[in-house]
Amino acid sequence: MLVLAAVLLVVAVFRPTLGGAPAVTRIAGALEPSIFLIVDRSAAMAPHLPAVRDDIDAVIDRYPDARFAMITFDARPALDWPLSADSWSLRPVVSAMSAYPAGAESTTNSGAASTVLRYQLISAVQQFPKAPNLVFYFGAGAPDSTVPQRAFQVPENAVAGGAVIGYGTGATPVLQPVAGQLGVPYRERTDLQSVDEAVPAAVESGQGSENAKTAVGFELYWGMAGVAALLILVELYRALRQLRRTRLDRIVVGR
Structure with a gap:
């Protein structure tokens, strides 16, 4: 017995x-998007940062199960938040974000985050090959900068969507090319009643389930x-x- x-x-x-194939268990989070937040923290962004914080919160609300990374910059980039699904802990970091002190506006580079973003995207594609990568850029376009602006060079087909959102006058001439380099649309914040208008609908990927079984x-x-x-x-x-x-x-x- x-x-x-x-x-x-x-x-x-x-x-x-009986009568079909066995169940397939999907790894939790394998299809949820990886979202990269690129935030200009130069002095020119100081008056706009309260709106940027609200806009980032709106993106997090739209994608509650996504992974997020936040890269900030002025003349140089900083990875303030590595790619993580812990959006609950990311919110206080966003709330505490402030502009860098005035005095270095002439060296602000709108493309300073290019290399960091590139390697973050490469890593995300390797770890989550089936997940879409979205990039949201929030900036003022370095209106007082006197240095050549660096171009973004992202891996081919690595960015599935997102938006470049410009704040303040003078952002459009610099940030429209940035949007083209990233392969996402450019929107002026003053033209939007809410940042939701520039945020794509959430990806249908079985969000919220620990193990999706088919x-x-x-x-x-x-x-x-x-x-x-x-x-x-x-x-x-x-x-x-x-x-x-x-x-x-x-x-x-x-x-």
């Missing part, structure tokens, strides 16, 4: 299915496991009953 129970448990491990047919493993458990209980009952009889026999002989 125990041998039969063992055989049933071994077969159940392979999840046999099954065709009727799975038999649970029935086999149940029968095996019943056989084991019967065998255990027999063993206990035999043990009790043996002990009673010893007591009688001892008398």
Whole structure:
């Protein structure tokens, strides 16, 4: 009986299915988008940062199950938040974000985040090859800069969507080319009632499920496991009953 129970448990491990293929379990988060937030923290952005914080919150709200990375820049870039699905902890970081002190406006580079973004995208594609990568750029276009503006060079087909959003006067001439380099649309913030207008609809990817299962047919493993458990209980009952009889026999002989 125990041998039969063992055989049933071994077969159940392979999840046999009646009338179709076995269920396929997807890794949690494999299809949710990876979102890269590029934020200009130069002095020119100081009056716009409250709006930027609200706009980033709107993006997070639109994609509650996404992974997020945040790269900020002035003359140089900084990876303020590595790619992570912990958007709950990202919100305080966004709320505390401030502009860099005035005095370096002439060296602000609208493309300073290019290299960091490129390698972040390469890493995301390797880790989550089936997930779309979205890039949202929030900037003022370095209106007081006197240095040549660096161009973004992203891996081919690595960016599936997003937007470049310009704040303040003078952003458009610099940031429209940035949008073209990233392959996303450019929008002036003053033309939008809400940043939601520039945010694509959430990707349909089974968001919110720890393990999304797709099954065709009727799975038999649970029935086999149940029968095996019943056989084991019967065998255990027999063993206990035999043990009790043996002990009673010893007591009688001892008398």
